[in-house]
Amino acid sequence: MTAPVVAVVGLGYVGLPLALRAAECGMTVVGIDASEAVITGLRAGRSHVDDLTHSDIELLLSRGFTPLLSSEPIPSVDVFLICVPTPLSADGVPDLSFVHAAGRTIASVIQPGALVVLESTSYPGTTEDVLRPILEESGLRAGADFHLAFSPERIDPGRSSHSFAQTPKVVGGLTVACRDAAAGFYSRLVDVVVTTSGLREAEMAKLLENTYRHINIAFVNEMARFCHLLGIDVWDAIAAASTKPFGFQRFDPGPGVGGHCIPIDPNYLSHWVHEQTGEQFRFVHLAQEINAGMPAYLVSRIERMLADRGMPLRGARVLLLGVTYKPDIADDRETPARPLAALLKDAGAAVLVHDPLLPRWSPPGVDVTPVDDIHDALLGCDVAVLLQAHSSFELTAIAHAAPLLLDTRGVVSAESPTVERL
Ligand SMILES: NC(=O)c1ccc[n+]([C@@H]2O[C@H](COP(=O)([O-])OP(=O)(O)OC[C@H]3O[C@@H](n4cnc5c(N)ncnc54)[C@H](O)[C@@H]3O)[C@@H](O)[C@H]2O)c1
Numbered sequence: 066m067t068a069p070v071v072a073v074v075g076l077g078y079v080g081l082p083l084a085l086r087a088a089e090c091g092m093t094v095v096g097i098d099a100s101e102a103v104i105t106g107l108r109a110g111r112s113h114v115d116d117l118t119h120s121d122i123e124l125l126l127s128r129g130f131t132p133l134l135s136s137e138p139i140p141s142v143d144v145f146l147i148c149v150p151t152p153l154s155a156d157g158v159p160d161l162s163f164v165h166a167a168g169r170t171i172a173s174v175i176q177p178g179a180l181v182v183l184e185s186t187s188y189p190g191t192t193e194d195v196l197r198p199i200l201e202e203s204g205l206r207a208g209a210d211f212h213l214a215f216s217p218e219r220i221d222p223g224r225s226s227h228s229f230a231q232t233p234k235v236v237g238g239l240t241v242a243c244r245d246a247a248a249g250f251y252s253r254l255v256d257v258v259v260t261t262s263g264l265r266e267a268e269m270a271k272l273l274e275n276t277y278r279h280i281n282i283a284f285v286n287e288m289a290r291f292c293h294l295l296g297i298d299v300w301d302a303i304a305a306a307s308t309k310p311f312g313f314q315r316f317d318p319g320p321g322v323g324g325h326c327i328p329i330d331p332n333y334l335s336h337w338v339h340e341q342t343g344e345q346f347r348f349v350h351l352a353q354e355i356n357a358g359m360p361a362y363l364v365s366r367i368e369r370m371l372a373d374r375g376m377p378l379r380g381a382r383v384l385l386l387g388v389t390y391k392p393d394i395a396d397d398r399e400t401p402a403r404p405l406a407a408l409l410k411d412a413g414a415a416v417l418v419h420d421p422l423l424p425r426w427s428p429p430g431v432d433v434t435p436v437d438d439i440h441d442a443l444l445g446c447d448v449a450v451l452l453q454a455h456s457s458f459e460l461t462a463i464a465h466a467a468p469l470l471l472d473t474r475g476v477v478s479a480e481s482p483t484v485e486r487l
Pocket residue numbers: 074075076077078079080097098099100103135148149150151163166167170184185186187218219220221222325326
């Protein structure tokens with residue numbers, strides 16, 4: 066079987082690793098992106114996502130990878146993989162404008178026999194009801210002249226335990242032939258392909274996975290709040306419960322949820338369910354309320370810690386350690402550090418920030434002071450809040466140097482009277 070020519074549309078956290086995997090499997094890969102900065106960087110051999118190094122991009126280029134702006138002529142392609150953003154609009158509803166634009170780009174060049182797969186996360190019906198009509202503006206018919214499928218991306222930036230190839234790929238097709246064409250393609254990239262009965266089941270599988278995480282994080286966040294009130298060490302309880310070899314999956318409390326998936330995808334689900342049925346998805350709403358309330362809860366804990374030492378929050382210097390949404394990833398999308406910083410400012414505190422991954426972090430609308438040297442930062446604060454446990458942080462040294470430390474990740478020993486855990 067000859068290797069197909071693959072176009073990855075959208076070269077971010079999802080698209081770029083996918084392009085690399087396709088190139089590693091001997092496929093010719095064209096990368097299409099709407100951002101000039103992304104394309105210029107890639108042509109110069111620079112990676113803009115954490116999971117890929119500059120050498121990975123050099124390797125991609127050496128294997129014939131062609132980065133193209135979506136406005137440039139696109140060569141003949143067998144397989145289109147759409148990995149564009151699916152954010153929320155300003156009023157909190159799904160924004161599929163990037164999917165529309167990617168669909169129009171493909172419609173202008175698609176040839177009979179091609180396979181088009183949407184990998185971006187969205188609500189059930191997006192592939193068939195939103196993408197399909199745009200692609201059919203080409204004059205070709207989905208399921209007859211070209212194959213159409215949905216395959217959710219499961220990448221977890223920063224995770225080393227499951228490689229791309231080791232993570233099973235879910236695939237649903239418009240028709241059985243579409244599904245089989247997509248499953249055949251992905252079986253060249255990953256060890257296990259899981260097919261669903263239709264497109265909507267594959268779309269729902271992704272929302273189920275991420276809403277499950279969102280809800281369980283909310284559950285354990287609420288558990289942490291009650292444990293604190295009742296004088297129980299939640300981290301100890303979680304460690305003990307996690308020894309059960311079946312029927313329990315560990316989730317850890319934290320300052321809230323961030324990133325492009327967990328805070329966003331459940332909104333796609335609840336919005337769609339409400340639109341279709343008129344009903345509220347109560348679990349989703351409750352989880353959102355609890356997780357979004359964590360920054361305010363942290364402010365109350367910081368205020369209490371300072372008050373116990375006779376210090377008001379107003380005028381105090383609060384140091385935020387680690388502001389990215391996950392450890393060792395330079396990504397601050399939807400980070401709970403932003404609402405926390407805003408609430409602290411509103412309460413009259415000065416907010417210092419130290420994050421070696423985002424040294425110049427400046428959240429929109431919030432005035433924070435970045436401090437490059439962690440020793441200076443710890444010396445210059447009244448209380449430090451460990452929001453993200455980057456592996457470069459020397460936790461014991463931080464616990465010793467901070468006048469007060471609130472550890473929201475449960476990674477610092479709480480034996481010292483100056484340290485509290487969430
Ligand atoms: N980041 C993750 O961890 C993750 C994991 C699983 C699924 N997803 C989903 O994958 C999708 C992509 O997410 P991401 O994190 O890779 O986003 P990203 O913002 O990192 O990358 C998206 C890229 O698409 C480009 N783009 C936008 N419009 C385009 C267009 N019309 N044509 C070509 N390129 C265009 C952007 O310039 C950007 O480079 C989203 O639906 C997201 O929910 C993300």
